[in-house]
Amino acid sequence: xxxINVIIFNGLSVLIRMLTLIGVNKILAIYxxxxxxxxxxxxxxxxxxxxxxxxxxxxxACIKYTAENKKASYELxxxxxxxxxxxxxxxxxxxxxxxxQISLLTFGTEEYHKYFLYLAVxxxxxxxxxHLQSILNGLGKLKExxxxxxxxxxxxxxxSIFLIIIxxxxxxxxxxxxxxxxxxxxxxLIGRRVGTFSFRTLFGTIQFAQLKKILMFSSMAMFxxxxxxxxxxxxxxxxxxxxxxxxxxxxxxxxKISTIYITLISTTLSVYYLPKLSSLDQKKELVxxxxxxxxxxxxxxxxxxxxxxxxxxxxxxxxxxxxxxxMAPLIKYQLIGDVFKMxxxxxxxxxISKACIRFYIISELIQWALFIALGYFFLKxxxxxxAVYSYVYTQIFCLLVLxxxxxxxxxxxxxxxxxxxxxx
Numbered sequence: 226x227x228x229i230n231v232i233i234f235n236g237l238s239v240l241i242r243m244l245t246l247i248g249v250n251k252i253l254a255i256y257x258x259x260x261x262x263x264x265x266x267x268x269x270x271x272x273x274x275x276x277x278x279x280x281x282x283x284x285x286a287c288i289k290y291t292a293e294n295k296k297a298s299y300e301l302x303x304x305x306x307x308x309x310x311x312x313x314x315x316x317x318x319x320x321x322x323x324x325x326q327i328s329l330l331t332f333g334t335e336e337y338h339k340y341f342l343y344l345a346v347x348x349x350x351x352x353x354x355x356h357l358q359s360i361l362n363g364l365g366k367l368k369e370x371x372x373x374x375x376x377x378x379x380x381x382x383x384x385s386i387f388l389i390i391i392x393x394x395x396x397x398x399x400x401x402x403x404x405x406x407x408x409x410x411x412x413x414l415i416g417r418r419v420g421t422f423s424f425r426t427l428f429g430t431i432q433f434a435q436l437k438k439i440l441m442f443s444s445m446a447m448f449x450x451x452x453x454x455x456x457x458x459x460x461x462x463x464x465x466x467x468x469x470x471x472x473x474x475x476x477x478x479x480x481k482i483s484t485i486y487i488t489l490i491s492t493t494l495s496v497y498y499l500p501k502l503s504s505l506d507q508k509k510e511l512v513x514x515x516x517x518x519x520x521x522x523x524x525x526x527x528x529x530x531x532x533x534x535x536x537x538x539x540x541x542x543x544x545x546x547x548x549x550x551x552m553a554p555l556i557k558y559q560l561i562g563d564v565f566k567m568x569x570x571x572x573x574x575x576x577i578s579k580a581c582i583r584f585y586i587i588s589e590l591i592q593w594a595l596f597i598a599l600g601y602f603f604l605k606x607x608x609x610x611x612a613v614y615s616y617v618y619t620q621i622f623c624l625l626v627l628x629x630x631x632x633x634x635x636x637x638x639x640x641x642x643x644x645x646x647x648x649x
Contacts, residue, residue: 245382279352291363292500377408
C-alpha cells in the first residue's frame with residue numbers, strides 16, 4: 226500500500242485517538258488536578274512495563290515475518306499466540322504475588338496494591354488485542370487495523386471518562402488498568418469477518434525452532450519497551466526529589482502533548498515502514514524508502530512542532546487547565562527533542578527490519594542511560610526544565626549515532642555483495 230494511503234487511513238485513526246486523549250486529559254485535569262498526572266503516569270508506566278513481555282516479545286517479529294510471507298503465516302501466528310499466553314501468565318503471577326511491593330515502589334504506599342491485582346486479570350486481554358492488531362498490520366489489512374484501533378480507543382476513552390467523573394483519581398487509576406482490555410472483542414470480530422482469525426489460525430502445534438527465532442528478533446522491542454517506562458519513571462522520581470510533585474505533573478503534561486501529536490508519525494512508521502522495509506532487500510530501494518521517510522517525518526514533525534509552539538498557551542488551557550500554566554517554558558525544548566526523536570525512529574525501524582539486534586539494544590541502553598545521567602545533572606542545576614534539556618541532547622546524540630551506523634551498514638553490505646560477485 227502506498228504511503229499516502231497509509232497516512233490517510235492511519236490519520237483517521239490517529240485523529241480519533243487524539244480526540245479521545247484530549248477528552249480524557251481534560252476530564253482528568255478538571256476532576257483530578259495537576260498532581261493527579263504524576264500518579265496516573267506512574268501507573269501507566271507499570272501497565273506499559275507489564276505489557277513488554279507479552280507483546281513486545283512477538284509484535285515486531287509477527288509484523289516482519291507475516292509481511293515477508295503472507296501465505297504461510299498460520300504457523301507463525303500460533304507460535305506468537307503461545308508466547309503471548311505464557312508471558313501474560315508469568316507477568317500476572319508476578320503482579321499478584323508482589324502487588325504490595327510494586328505499589329510501595331510506585332506510589333510510596335501499599336494503598337494502591339489492588340490496582341495491580343486488576344491489571345493481573347486485564348493484562349491477558351490487552352496483550353491479545355495488541356497481538357491480533359499486529360497480525361492485521363503484517364498482512365497489510367490497513368482498513369481493518371484502523372477500524373480496530375478506532376473502536377478500541379473510543380471504548381477506552383468512554384470507560385475512562387465515566388470512571389474519572391464518578392470516582393475522580395481512583396476512577397482514573399481503575400481506567401488505566403481495565404479500559405484497554407475491551408478492544409480485543411472488536412479486533413477479533415473484525416479479523417474473523419474477513420477470514421483472518423479463527424481458533425485454527427491462532428492456536429495449534431508450536432515449533433521450538435520458530436519460538437527461538439521469534440524471541441531472538443523481538444528481543445530488541447522487548448528491551449526498548451522495558452527501558453523507556455523505567456527511564457521515564459526514574460526521571461519523574463528525580464523531578465519529585467529535586468523539585469516537587471507539581472513539577473513532575475507539568476513535565477508529564479508536556480510528554481502527553483508530545484504523545485498526542487507524534488502518534489501520527491510513530492503509528493505510520495509502525496504500520497507502513499516496518500512491513501515495507503522488511504519486504505525490501507535491494508540497497509537502492511531501501512535508501513529510497515529511508516530518504517522519503519526522513520523527509521516526510523522532518524516535514525510533519527517540524528511543522529507540527531511549530532504550530533504547537535505558536536498555540537502553546539491556548540493548548541495548555543484547552544487540553545488541561547490554567548493550573549498547568551507553569552509548564553509553558555518546557556514545551557519549546559520538548560518539541561525540539563521530538564523532531565530529532567522522530568528522525569531517529571525512521572532509522573530505528575530500519576534496524577528492527579534488518580534484525581540488527583546487538584547494535585539496537587546497545588544504542589537504546591546508551592540513549593536512556595545518557596537521558597538519566599544528563600537529567601540528574603541538569604535537574605540539580607536548572608530545576609524541572611533540566612529534564613527537557615536532557616531530552617534534547619539525548620535525542621541529538623541518538624540520531625547522530627544511528628545515522629553513522631546505517632551508513633556503515635550499507636557500506637558493509639556493499640562490500641559483501643562485491644565479494645560474492647567476484648567469487649561467483
